[in-house]
Amino acid sequence: MLLTRLKAGGPAIAKQGILVAFIVFMIAFSLMSDRFLSADNIMSVFRQSAIIGVMAIGVTIVVIGGNLDLSVGSMLSFATVLVVDLHDKIGPELAIPVMIMATLCLGAINGFLIGILRLNSLIVTLGMLSAIQGLVLIYSGGQNVDIADQSGTWFAVFGRGAVFGIATPIIIFLGLALIFHVIMTTMPFGRRVHAVGGNPTASVFSGIPRSRIVFMTYLISALCVAIAAIILGSRVMGSQNNVGQGYELQVLAAVILGGTSLLGGSGSILRTVLGVLMLAFIQNGLILMGQPYYTQWLVTWAVIIVAVWLDVAAKRGRLFSPIA
Amino acid sequence: MANFTQIPLLRWLMRNPIWGFVLIVFIFFSLAADNFFSERNLMNIVVQTSTIGLIALGMTLVMINGNIDLSVGATLALAAAFAVDVQSWAAFATWGNWQILPAVCIALLVGILMGAINGFIVWKTGVDAFIVTLGAMLGIRGLVFVYTGEQSFYAMNFAYSDFSFMTIGPFPVLAVIFAVAVIAVHLLLSRTVHGRNTYAVGGNREAAVNAGIRVGPHMMINFMLIGFLAALSGVLLSTQMGAATPNLGRDYELWVITAVVLGGTKLTGGKGDIIGTLGGVLAIGILRNGMNLMQVPAFYVLVILGSILIAVLFLDKRFNRSADGGLRL
Numbered sequence: 001m002l003l004t005r006l007k008a009g010g011p012a013i014a015k016q017g018i019l020v021a022f023i024v025f026m027i028a029f030s031l032m033s034d035r036f037l038s039a040d041n042i043m044s045v046f047r048q049s050a051i052i053g054v055m056a057i058g059v060t061i062v063v064i065g066g067n068l069d070l071s072v073g074s075m076l077s078f079a080t081v082l083v084v085d086l087h088d089k090i091g092p093e094l095a096i097p098v099m100i101m102a103t104l105c106l107g108a109i110n111g112f113l114i115g116i117l118r119l120n121s122l123i124v125t126l127g128m129l130s131a132i133q134g135l136v137l138i139y140s141g142g143q144n145v146d147i148a149d150q151s152g153t154w155f156a157v158f159g160r161g162a163v164f165g166i167a168t169p170i171i172i173f174l175g176l177a178l179i180f181h182v183i184m185t186t187m188p189f190g191r192r193v194h195a196v197g198g199n200p201t202a203s204v205f206s207g208i209p210r211s212r213i214v215f216m217t218y219l220i221s222a223l224c225v226a227i228a229a230i231i232l233g234s235r236v237m238g239s240q241n242n243v244g245q246g247y248e249l250q251v252l253a254a255v256i257l258g259g260t261s262l263l264g265g266s267g268s269i270l271r272t273v274l275g276v277l278m279l280a281f282i283q284n285g286l287i288l289m290g291q292p293y294y295t296q297w298l299v300t301w302a303v304i305i306v307a308v309w310l311d312v313a314a315k316r317g318r319l320f321s322p323i324a
Numbered sequence: 325m326a327n328f329t330q331i332p333l334l335r336w337l338m339r340n341p342i343w344g345f346v347l348i349v350f351i352f353f354s355l356a357a358d359n360f361f362s363e364r365n366l367m368n369i370v371v372q373t374s375t376i377g378l379i380a381l382g383m384t385l386v387m388i389n390g391n392i393d394l395s396v397g398a399t400l401a402l403a404a405a406f407a408v409d410v411q412s413w414a415a416f417a418t419w420g421n422w423q424i425l426p427a428v429c430i431a432l433l434v435g436i437l438m439g440a441i442n443g444f445i446v447w448k449t450g451v452d453a454f455i456v457t458l459g460a461m462l463g464i465r466g467l468v469f470v471y472t473g474e475q476s477f478y479a480m481n482f483a484y485s486d487f488s489f490m491t492i493g494p495f496p497v498l499a500v501i502f503a504v505a506v507i508a509v510h511l512l513l514s515r516t517v518h519g520r521n522t523y524a525v526g527g528n529r530e531a532a533v534n535a536g537i538r539v540g541p542h543m544m545i546n547f548m549l550i551g552f553l554a555a556l557s558g559v560l561l562s563t564q565m566g567a568a569t570p571n572l573g574r575d576y577e578l579w580v581i582t583a584v585v586l587g588g589t590k591l592t593g594g595k596g597d598i599i600g601t602l603g604g605v606l607a608i609g610i611l612r613n614g615m616n617l618m619q620v621p622a623f624y625v626l627v628i629l630g631s632i633l634i635a636v637l638f639l640d641k642r643f644n645r646s647a648d649g650g651l652r653l
Contacts, residue, residue, distance in 0.1 A: 122591060124634055129578065137623035292474075
């Protein structure tokens with residue numbers, strides 16, 4: 001049954017599988033909790049998902065380019081500790097650009113090793129994950145940092161402020177998603193990233209500067225991390241030195257859920273946003289239903305595997321793998 | 325140059341560069357750190373590395389297969405929780421010290437079951453192991469929290485926590501278990517049909533299918549093996565602490581993969597061995613222990629290990645042009 005349906009109208013549905021699943025979850029949760037669909041709750045889910053969301057935008061671009069970035073979690077710790085620590089030392093107007101530059105340097109190291117030297121991205125970013133975590137601890141001396149004057153600083157606007165009643169993190173997240181969506185779908189750069197991820201050899205023969213494109217994707221990823229760190233630092237007004245630990249895998253889970261292929265060459269920023277929101281709404285819905293927070297991990301487990309499975313099944317036209 | 329390659333030891337070191345590194349750091353710390361070169365400390369290193377080492381043995385199999393397992397840290401925590409909790413079940417209340425036996429058996433079975441679930445999903449759905457085990461890493465950690473209710477379990481039977489201090493002759497029992505596991509997995513990989521198939525499946529999956537290897541069940545067995553080894557590691561870790569915490573084993577998957585990659589196993593599959601993995605594990609263990617003795621803050625170890633990982637990858641790429649090293653998905 002399912003098999004034939006997959007063959008017939010399958011690909012079209014499977015392509016929008018994440019959207020269908022999203023709607024199903026939304027309906028299910030709104031039936032089970034009357035607070036779920038209230039404007040307040042939806043706003044708070046969007047606001048909470050902004051940090052993971054901003055990071056996921058960058059990682060999506062890296063993955064479309066055919067690579068992975070596992071270092072974003074450590075990089076978030078690095079950027080947040082740096083911006084919070086520098087805030088009191090040199091003031092926010094200097095702290096933000098300094099932090100962005102430092103984070104871009106880390107991104108450039110990733111980009112150099114993976115784009116120019118062509119080393120395996122999984123291992124390089126794994127190494128960077130531990131190296132950057134070490135750097136954070138050396139920098140902070142193992143201490144947590146915080147901002148002394150929390151009410152008087154304009155730095156608060158990024159995490160706690162609002163424009164026209166919409167919280168700034170939401171505006172930053174959705175605005176950034178829109179900008180990068182336009183870049184990835186309409187501009188030459190976006191086409192080149194798709195080409196490099198889809199078929200690296202062919203892209204080189206077509207005259208695309210593969211090394212430079214991969215390098216750029218890691219710079220973008222680092223930039224997104226820096227922006228996420230501004231939101232996080234501003235919201236918490238302080239930072240633990242391992243605040244980003246484990247974020248890399250949550251971000252990757254959202255990207256995969258959004259249907260971006262780890263093989264590279266295909267994926268979409270807007271669907272990643274959907275993946276991020278879906279994970280956030282699952283978390284929120286389960287908590288509203290009175291479940292402990294860790295049940296979301298069990299649900300996420302099932303959702304990720306089923307989503308990717310249906311995607312893979314639609315592509316090969318068979319539900320089960322033909323491997324004996 | 326020609327003369328150097330005549331010497332068997334040097335030739336061997338060139339094929340296993342990580343052992344050269346192990347040798348260098350070993351000599352360095354023996355000279356630089358006061359208490360490093362003592363029988364007690366060396367045994368300590370083996371015991372400390374056995375936790376990551378046991379899992380790395382399984383990861384070597386899985387990675388030679390061309391797969392990866394990110395869920396080992398969570399499996400370790402789940403097994404540890406079972407091992408400590410089952411002892412206090414009312415059913416075994418009258419068993420005395422024998423109550424440890426069913427507890428450990430259940431814990432190991434749970435590990436095998438988690439591996440079987442991963443392997444079965446990889447086999448049947450054809451979804452890449454990276455994604456399957458990434459999901460399982462979250463999901464199994466969820467199971468740990470559901471099972472423990474976010475509490476730590478403490479072993480009430482002191483025989484359990486005394487186990488880790490036992491010795492067989494001059495050797496700590498944990499070191500002996502690790503050594504036995506190393507030899508067993510090494511023999512499995514180098515002397516048996518299953519081991520040969522492991523390389524075949526990782527080297528060329530299509531060809532392996534055509535050669536009549538049942539690739540799906542084969543991969544599932546390797547996932548069950550890594551599940552077992554992760555569970556064993558969890559049990560041994562909980563005997564050392566006399567307790568099991570829900571956050572046990574976080575980030576272990578990263579350490580384990582680092583160790584295995586340092587040992588020369590390729591992410592693309594088809595290449596690697598236990599001797600290399602043992603070198604990778606010892607390199608990490610000696611570095612951590614030696615720097616600890618020299619009172620270098622643990623932070624620097626992270627930076628150094630990350631840098632070494634990337635350096636090894638770079639050197640490997642420079643000197644083995646054939647090594648592509650791309651992740652197969």
